[in-house]
Amino acid sequence: MENFFLGFAVFVVLLFGASLYRIAAGPTIFDRTIGAGLIGTNAVLMLVLIGVMYNRVDMFVDLALTYALLNFIGVVALAKYFERSREDKP
C-alpha cells in the first residue's frame, strides 16, 4: 500500500509538470491563472497523500482544508483583478 501511495504521489508531481508547462506557454493571463489554480487543487491532494504516507493525516488534513479555501479566494481575486471591459481593450 505504501508503494501505491508513493507511485500516486509521483503521478501527481507529473500533473504539476503539465500545469507548469501551461503556465510558461499559456497565450493569455487567464491560462496562467487557471494553471495556478490547478496546481493548488493538486497540492491539496499532495498534502493528504503525504499525510497518509507519514501516518500524520490528522495534522496534514487541516493544512489541506486551509489550502483549498485560500486557493479559491486567490483564483477569484485574480479573476476580478485581470478583468477589463471590452471598450478599453488595446
Place this chain on the structure above:
Amino acid sequence: MNWLAVLLMLAGGVFLLVSAVGFLRLPDFYCRAHAVGKAETLGSMLVLSGLAAHNGADLTSCKILLTVGIIFITNPTATHALLCSAFRSGVAIWKNSDAAQK
C-alpha cells in the same frame, strides 16, 4: 490492502490524467477551462474519497470529506469566475476556420 480505496484512487487518477491532457492539448482558453473545471473536480473528489476510505471511519475522514465538499463547491465556481472575466475581457473564441488556416 483496502480495495475500495485503491479502486476510487485509480478512477480519480484516470480523471486527473484526462484533465491534464485536455489542459495541454485543447485549442483555446474556454476549452481548456472546460477540461479543468469538470474533470479535475471529479478526479480530486474521487482521490480524496479513496484516501478517506483508506483512513477508516473517524474525525480525520470527516475532515477529508469536508475538503471534498469544499472542492466540489469552490473549484467550479473559481473556474466560472475566470471564464466570466475572460469573456468580458474579450479573449478570442476558437473557431473551426482557425484550425484550417494552420
